[in-house]
Amino acid sequence: MKQSTLLFSVIILSVLSLASWAAAGTVIQNKGSDTLVNVAQTWAEAYRKVDPDISIAVTGGGSGTGFAALINGTVDIANASRKIKRIERNMAKKNGHDPVQFIVGYDALAVFINKNNPLNSASLGQLAGIYGEKGKIVRWDQLGVKVPGCAGQEIIRISRQNNSGTYAYFRETIMEREDYKAGSRDMHGSKDVIDLVSKTPCAIGYSGLAYDTDQVKMLCISEKEGGKCVEPSEKTASNKTYPIARPLFMYTNGKPTGAVKKYIDWILSDEGQCIIKKKGYAPVRPVTCK
Numbered sequence: 640m641k642q643s644t645l646l647f648s649v650i651i652l653s654v655l656s657l658a659s660w661a662a663a664g665t666v667i668q669n670k671g672s673d674t675l676v677n678v679a680q681t682w683a684e685a686y687r688k689v690d691p692d693i694s695i696a697v698t699g700g701g702s703g704t705g706f707a708a709l710i711n712g713t714v715d716i717a718n719a720s721r722k723i724k725r726i727e728r729n730m731a732k733k734n735g736h737d738p739v740q741f742i743v744g745y746d747a748l749a750v751f752i753n754k755n756n757p758l759n760s761a762s763l764g765q766l767a768g769i770y771g772e773k774g775k776i777v778r779w780d781q782l783g784v785k786v787p788g789c790a791g792q793e794i795i796r797i798s799r800q801n802n803s804g805t806y807a808y809f810r811e812t813i814m815e816r817e818d819y820k821a822g823s824r825d826m827h828g829s830k831d832v833i834d835l836v837s838k839t840p841c842a843i844g845y846s847g848l849a850y851d852t853d854q855v856k857m858l859c860i861s862e863k864e865g866g867k868c869v870e871p872s873e874k875t876a877s878n879k880t881y882p883i884a885r886p887l888f889m890y891t892n893g894k895p896t897g898a899v900k901k902y903i904d905w906i907l908s909d910e911g912q913c914i915i916k917k918k919g920y921a922p923v924r925p926v927t928c929k
Contacts, residue, residue, distance in 0.1 A: 664691075664692045664693060664694055665692060665693050665694070665898045666693075666694045666695075666696055667693065667694070667695045667696070667715045667716065667898060667899055667902060668696050668708075668713065668714040668715050668716070669683070669695050669696065669697045669698075669714065669715065669716040669717075669718065670697070670698045670699075670700065670704060670705045670708045670714045670716075670717060670718065671699070671700065671701065671702050671704060671705020671706070671708070671714075671717045671718035671719055671804075672699070672701065672702045672705060672718040672719050672720045672804050672805075672887070672888075673699045673700070673701055673799075673803060673805070673827075673828045673829050674720040674746060674804065674805055674829060674846075674847040674849075674887065675718040675719075675720065675743075675887055676697065676698075676699035676718070677849065677918060678744075678849070678914065678915050678918040678920065679695075679697045679718055680697045681914055681918060682695070682906055682911060682914055682915075683695035683696075683697050685910075685911075685914060686902060686905060689905060689910075690898075690901070693898050693901075693902065695902065699828065700802070701799075701800065701802040701803040701804065702717075702718070702719040702720055702721055702802070702803060702804025702805075702807070703801075703802035703803070703804070703807075704802055705717035705718050705719055705890075706719065706723055706724075706727045706731075706738075706890070709731060709736065709738060709890055709892060710727060710730045710731045710734055710736065711734065712734060712735075712736055712892065715891065715892070715899050716889050716890065716891055716899065716902075716903075717738075717889070717890040717891075718887075718888070718889055719804050719887075719888040719889070719890060720746065720803075720804035720805050720808060720847070720885065720887055720888070721804035721805075721807045721808045721811075721885075721888075722740070722888065723738055723740070723888075723890060731892075736892045736893070737892060737893045738890045738891070738892065739890065739891050739892075739893060739894055739895070740888055740889075740890055741888065741889045741890070741891070741903055741907070742886045742887070742888060742923055743887055743888065743889050743906055743907065743911075743915065743923065744886075744887045744912070744915040744920045744921060744922055744923060745876045745877055745879075745884060745885065745886055745887065745920060745921035745922075745923070746847050746848055746849070746876055746884070746885055746886075746887055746920050746921070747848040747871035747872060747873075747875055747876035747881045747883065747884050747921075748805065748808065748809065748812075748845060748846075748847065748848070748871075748883040748884070748885055749845065749846060749847070749848045749850075749851060749857045749858075749871040749883075750766065750843065750844075750845050750857065750858045750860060750883075751832070751833060751836045751843070751844050751845065751846060751851075751855045751856065751857055751858075752836065752842065752843050752844075752855065752856050752858060753786070753836060753837065753839060753840045753841075753842055753855065753856065754837070754853075754854060754855055754856045755786070755787050755788065755840060756779070756784065756786045756789075756840070756856060757784045757785070757786070758779070758782055758784045758786075758858065759858065759859060760858055760859040760860065760861060760868040761782070761858045761859075761860060761861075761868075762860070762861045762862065762863055762864040762865075762866065762868075763812075763813055763860065763861070763862055763863075763882055763883075764863065764864055765782065765864060766813045766860075767813050767814050767815075767817070769794055769796060769820075769843060770796060770798070770809070770813060770814060770819055770820060770823070771813075771814040771817045771818075771819070771820060772814075772817055772818040772819060772820050772821075773817060774820055776794065777793060777794055778791075778792045778793055778794060779792045779793075779794055779841070780792050786840055786841060787840065788840035789840040789841040790841075792841070793841060794841060794842075794843060795824065795839055795841040795842040795843070796820065796822070796823040796824065796842075796843060796844075797823065797824050797826060797832050797835050797836055797839075797842050797843065797844030797845075798819060798823040798824065798825050798826070798832075798844070798845070799825060799826055799827075799829075799832065799845075799846075800825045800826070800827055801825075805829070805845065805846065805847065808885055809845055809883075812883055812885075813883070826844075829846040829847055829850045830850060832844040832845070832846045832850070833846060833850050833851075833852060833854070833855055836855050837852070837854035837855050847919075847920070848871050848872070848873070848876065848919050848920065849918050849919030849920055851919070857870070857871055860881065860882050860883060861882070862882050869881045869882065871883075873916065873919065873920065873921045874921070876920070876921040877921035877922070887920065889903065889906070891903065907923065909926050909927075909928075912924070912926045913926055913928035913929070916928055
C-alpha cells in the first residue's frame, strides 16, 4: 500500500472513531483560570469514574479567556479566580447568555520569594510599594534585608498577564486598582511564576497557594506594616484571616441543567470538595476526607 493511501486510511479511521465516541458520550467544555486548571483537570479525571459517558475537556489560559469563551457561547463552564466584571456580564447578556456564579473553593493568594531570601514577612502597603505604579520600593535593602546572589539588590517583579484573574485580584486588593509599575516580567501561568522565582535570587512573584514548592518561600502577610502577619494556608484562606484570601469560581450559561448540573453538584459534594482540599485549596465548607 502506498504511503498516501495508508495515511488516508488512518485519517478516515480516526474520524470514524471520534464520531463513534462523540455519539456515545457527552463532552463538557471547561475553560479559564490558570489557578484552577490543575484541580479542574483532576476533577475531570475523577468524574469519568462517576459517569463514564461524560467527558470534561479542560483548558486554562486565564480567567479572562474563560469569560470570553462564556460570552461567545463556546464553553459550558468558565473557571475564574475573580468575579465576572459588569462589562463582561453585559456582553454575555447581549449575546443571549446569562452567567451564573458558583463558588467552588477558596485560595490564599501567596507571595513568593526565592528560598535564599532572608525576608519573612511583608505588609499589603509594602507589596503595593513594590508592584504599584506609584510605589517607591525597588531594592531589597529598602525592606531591611540583603539577598544573597542578588547583584545590586534590585527587586525583580514577577507578575501575570492581564487576562489573568490573579493579576486582576492582586491589583484590586493590593494596589486598590492602581496600575502596575512598568518593567515587571509577566508570566502566562502560575507554574511559570514559581519556576522563575525559584531560579532568580532577586525575584518576587504571586500565585495560588497550591503552586507552592520547596524551591520557593512564601511570605507571611500583614494588613499594616508592623502588624501581626498571617501565613497563607488552607485554614487561613477558609476562615479569611489571611489578608489576600479569595473565592474561586465556576460560571455557567444560565442555571445549569442535565450533565452540567450533575457535574457542578458533584464538584460541590464531599467527594469533589475533598479533591480541591487535597490540591491545596480550601473547600467551601468543612469536609472529612479519607
